[in-house]
Amino acid sequence: MYDVLHRFAFEDPDGNGEADTIAYGASNLNMWSFDDIFAAFGHRFHWDYSNLIEQGGMLFHAPLHPENKGAIRFLRKLYKDGLLDPEFAITSGKQERTKISSGKVGFYHHNWRLALETHQVNQQLWEKHPDALFVPIPPPKGPNGLRGCYARPATELNSRLTAIGAKSEHAEKAKQFLDYTCSDEGNMLTSWGVEGRDYTIENGRVMRKPQATELDYVTSVGIQEFSHIIANPDPIATDTGPIAQSALDIGYKYGTKDLVLYSIASSAKEYEATLKDIITENYQRMIVEYDNDLDTMWDKFVDTYMKNGGTIPGKEKHDLWKSKQ
Numbered sequence: 001m002y003d004v005l006h007r008f009a010f011e012d013p014d015g016n017g018e019a020d021t022i023a024y025g026a027s028n029l030n031m032w033s034f035d036d037i038f039a040a041f042g043h044r045f046h047w048d049y050s051n052l053i054e055q056g057g058m059l060f061h062a063p064l065h066p067e068n069k070g071a072i073r074f075l076r077k078l079y080k081d082g083l084l085d086p087e088f089a090i091t092s093g094k095q096e097r098t099k100i101s102s103g104k105v106g107f108y109h110h111n112w113r114l115a116l117e118t119h120q121v122n123q124q125l126w127e128k129h130p131d132a133l134f135v136p137i138p139p140p141k142g143p144n145g146l147r148g149c150y151a152r153p154a155t156e157l158n159s160r161l162t163a164i165g166a167k168s169e170h171a172e173k174a175k176q177f178l179d180y181t182c183s184d185e186g187n188m189l190t191s192w193g194v195e196g197r198d199y200t201i202e203n204g205r206v207m208r209k210p211q212a213t214e215l216d217y218v219t220s221v222g223i224q225e226f227s228h229i230i231a232n233p234d235p236i237a238t239d240t241g242p243i244a245q246s247a248l249d250i251g252y253k254y255g256t257k258d259l260v261l262y263s264i265a266s267s268a269k270e271y272e273a274t275l276k277d278i279i280t281e282n283y284q285r286m287i288v289e290y291d292n293d294l295d296t297m298w299d300k301f302v303d304t305y306m307k308n309g310g311t312i313p314g315k316e317k318h319d320l321w322k323s324k325q
């Protein structure tokens with residue numbers, strides 16, 4: 001991975017004669033941009049601050065796991081060597097996306113479960129670089145062969161479930177309707193909207209009209225709703241279909257399945273916003289201030305975390321988990 005990033009940064013992939021490609025695009029949206037890197041060093045979960053890792057019958061707060069230091073060391077090296085966006089700590093998710101869509105980013109981490117959203121990145125990319133394409137790749141392998149990514153089954157997309165009531169008078173019609181949404185025509189309609197109004201097809205690619213990318217509009221006309229409920233793994237009958245499918249395949253193959261507890265402790269609201277800020281700030285510092293001793297910074301981070309209520313939501317979740325064993 002390092003070598004590929006190095007080539008992105010220094011071998012002028014867009015051929016404009018300047019070393020102006022950001023090898024690894026990232027944002028300040030917590031540590032989300034580095035999810036796969038942490039997984040490669042043993043951090044097995046989606047970067048959600050409420051996640052806990054089981055070890056020896058005890059639950060650990062994932063961000064406190066010392067194995068994360070391996071990932072931080074790697075990210076420090078990327079940052080120091082000019083392979084990580086030097087502005088990542090002050091770049092919002094939206095700004096990151098603008099950089100990616102402009103064709104100035106070689107690699108970034110995103111949730112390909114949301115293939116329709118990711119398609120927007122490619123669509124914007126094609127405006128300047130018609131031959132360019134972001135494609136999903138398996139998560140990188142760490143020094144001990146570990147790798148993983150966050151993935152929920154396609155049937156759990158957005159955690160929704162569709163059911164027909166046992167006493168429904170129109171069960172057969174409801175079934176027909178669900179069947180329709182799974183057909184090619186129904187898929188196109190529920191995924192993209194009405195052709196001409198919401199999208200056009202150019203060179204076999206779906207090009208969404210600007211309004212069809214706005215959440216309010218999409219919600220008001222019902223686009224994307226049924227495709228998410230049905231969670232057809234191949235919702236798009238264009239060249240984005242195989243991309244979405246390969247992303248799902250990667251999710252199935254490498255997705256971590258050992259999530260211990262995903263519920264929010266009742267104390268979470270009180271403490272977790274502060275804790276989240278502490279994690280983000282300290283992790284960013286540990287990457288950016290690469291000349292400072294990592295162990296010292298790490299200990300200071302753990303100390304600050306604990307002093308600000310770090311043990312409380314963890315204990316509550318631990319007790320809840322134990323009660324269910």
Ligand SMILES: [Ca+2]
Nearest residue numbers: 012016018020
């Ligand atoms: Ca260049």
